[in-house]
Amino acid sequence: MRYAIMVGTEDYPHARNLDRLLAPANDVEQFGTLLSDPRIGGFRVTPLVNRPLREVSTAIEDRLLSATEHDTILIYISGHGILTEDEMLHFPMTDIEADFYRSGALSAQVLKTQVDLSRAKSVIVLLDCCYSGAYFSTKAEGGFNLDSALVAGGEGRVVITATTGTHAFEPLAGGNTEIVSYFTQALIAGLSTGDADRGGDGLVDTAELYQFVHEWLSLNAPGQKPVHRDESVGKIVIARNARGFGVHPELPPQIQRGLQSDDHKTRAAVLGYLQRLAEAPGPEQYLAQESLTYLRKSADHNDQIMDISVSTRQAPTWVLRQMVIDRHNDLNVRIAALFELSTKSTTNNAARHDLISLGRNGSLEILLRIRIAAELGRVVGESYAVGVLDEMVGPTMGKFAWDRLRILLADVYSSNMRWTRGWDVSDLFADPELLWGLVMAVMMAVIGISYDHRIKAVKQLIDMHRQDDIGVKVAIGMLRDQSLDTEIRSRIQREFGLA
Template sequence: MPGGRHALLVATGTYDSQALSRLRSPAGDALALAEVLEDPRIGDFEVDRVVDRPHHEVTRAVERFFLDRRRDDLLLLHLSCHGLKNDNGELHFATGDTDRRLLASTSVPARFVQRQMSQCRARSIVLLLDCCYSGAFLTGGKGDTTVHVRDELAGHGRVVLTATNRTEYAWEGERVTELGPEPSRFTGALIEGLRSGEADRDRDGLIGVQELYDYVYEELRDSGVRQRPQMWAELEHRVVVARSVLPALPHGRDRE
């Protein structure tokens, strides 16, 4: 796995505004995901976490994360928070001080993230979005239930995996309203696939981003939740997210 491997995990579960419900999973998800990504046997990433911080600290961390990277670096950005749309349908990521009436000045616009990725020299960027897309509940919303992640965040050299692309909850454990420390279904599946090695579908010893998506999709489908992860990719080469802790099979499972 040549080049640097860097990850930034942004998690916001506690909000100043009473209009944004508390999320139980983000902080714990970020910690558990950091553990598997940092593990030299698995992800071997350098990991930074930004937890429950205001928008200016999050935007600063995101800009710094994409700055001065090398072409062969692999960058992974994980966002776990509320996802909100303004009246024009533009996606924003909520932070600790987000005011739903002032999204442009108190949240992290998806367009801001897109610009940082576009200006980055790294050829391989993986973006993981674990958000509740509650845009249809905005005052004056136009009723468009689709979050146009492909339009706003996809691009050359990128992989985007989302917990959902509809106006529906990114489920946290068994019930959305519980506040106990339990991982979200999406990030929990990511963590388990990496930690166990089960996401290495062809058993070649490496977990590619497509394999990881397939594992997560099937786990959520089989769990029965009304949530279907989405994936967009435009890459020059296979992106290996992690090594597998399972022993590799000769020539991979699909060539036996």
């Protein structure tokens, strides 16, 4: 899941040396609206405007320390930043009393420690306040080890601050009640227009956003220079391109305009042209294939890929193979592409070759490889299925695994109840998703997948299928195995937070 805690403080009624600010409430409202837009940020936003320290610190701590390795957390703070006499950065809240900064302000040191201890996959910190660059001189309690954080499930930590210096600026009011600070204006401009998508792949990562903000501020607020610190592995995506899917930057301009047209027929016609080029040997084939890959990677993981007319039935076999491999695609899209490739392979040698190559791809997720093995055994030949399963359950065991898998699938599709023996299933049949979770759990068990790999498979499934909690339902199915010993049962419950 994607969560954003957005703090904006503009009123400090009990602090003598802190002037009232004009922008923070607007900053949170306007930037928060953008982040919560499912077409752009897709975050679940918690706005905290002019709230007391206890409420803010509790909200941040709860979100960071309760996060799982599948979560992305964004912390945004707009307001005053202050340095104490020992030059430690603090963020005062609205209930700060006089000059008691330590007891009335959120400590950057505490925040950094919580960020570093969080199990969240990714944490993004955006600070729009004076002295925010001092965040980088703040040491987390106990220090931070990137390697251990990643082992704990993180993809990394990214911080972008409004300034290296003393001040982060608000525009002059001039009677305007909708003031937004310069730094937040830059964030909004980059995401709302899609201009921060420098790679043209339909996604805005934090490095691209910083580059846009830096250039925007150099033009519009030359005295303010932002700072970027990236302790991550790979790209951390903060938003989708607001203009929709990306197009390959080397395509001719008229083709780019056609793909981004509001007219569905125009998009379909241009896409059809690209598909024909991709299948025909020639100087333009490679660029056409790369362009179609761009479209798939940047499509919304729900059904935007269908909206641009890239349906599995229209796609050439090499596109179907890539759709199965591409981890940007949702599980439903990948399975649909696999089934279509399997159907085509009965009459198409290229499809048959692509299906076999998928079976040899050891980097694919465990449950997906089992599905590929089943399709290989059904339409290509038993020996291919056995070869795939040999790699998964151990040499010489593939034949046994295939026999068990084939019997299980026949039982499931014929509604034969033999597969439920030894499993507590009495209350699951009212929920189809729970039932299919159980089927996947039984399947992994009967073909001999180890417990370590079963747990790994559930984690992969959670990553593959982000729209619901089907992965957790597979874990629930695993717990219905009455032969589980206490240690394994406790481990599954602990890994997936199941009582």
